Amino acid sequence: xxxxxxxxxxxxxxxxxxxxxxxxxxxxxxxxxxxxxxxxxxxxxxxxxxxxxxxxxxxxxxxxxxxxxxxxxxxxxxxxxxxxxxxxxxxxxxxxxxxxxxxxxxxxxxxxxxxxxxxxxxxxxxxxxxxxxxxxxxxxxxxxxxxxxxxxxxx
Numbered sequence: 721x722x723x724x725x726x727x728x729x730x731x732x733x734x735x736x737x738x739x740x741x742x743x744x745x746x747x748x749x750x751x752x753x754x755x756x757x758x759x760x761x762x763x764x765x766x767x768x769x770x771x772x773x774x775x776x777x778x779x780x781x782x783x784x785x786x787x788x789x790x791x792x793x794x795x796x797x798x799x800x801x802x803x804x805x806x807x808x809x810x811x812x813x814x815x816x817x818x819x820x821x822x823x824x825x826x827x828x829x830x831x832x833x834x835x836x837x838x839x840x841x842x843x844x845x846x847x848x849x850x851x852x853x854x855x856x857x858x859x860x861x862x863x864x865x866x867x868x869x870x871x872x873x874x875x
Contacts (some may be wrong), residue, residue, distance in 0.1 A: 727815040737864035740782045755794035783803035798823040
């Protein structure tokens with residue numbers, strides 16, 4: 721029996737801090753660095769090639785807006801963006817998602833790489849203290865949602 725897709729779970733969708741037609745942005749439960757979030761399509765698709773041309777454009781336009789917001793909110797102008805498609809590329813959840821990871825000097829220990837951290841399992845993340853509690857996750861999501869909405873109100 722296959723587990724329910726976590727990105728299709730209404731509880732997860734409701735925790736998003738930003739939405740646009742067809743996509744939502746959510747803070748990562750196991751952030752590699754502060755600000756690590758993901759862009760996820762509402763419809764369940766497993767890879768980029770399942771998107772229409774219009775959805776593809778919307779995804780990357782929304783990702784650009786969310787990235788601009790996140791790097792500003794976390795006080796940097798540097799970031800990584802990553803989309804793993806397929807098990808061998810590191811995709812751990814069978815639902816398309818794009819990671820946005822704001823970066824700063826010395827944000828990871830010397831020799832640590834963010835892409836290695838994405839591949840760690842949940843147990844390791846819990847043991848290392850990197851997995852947020854539900855309260856921390858929801859609090860961060862709420863703070864980001866407020867800031868996102870304030871940004872939109874000023875436009």
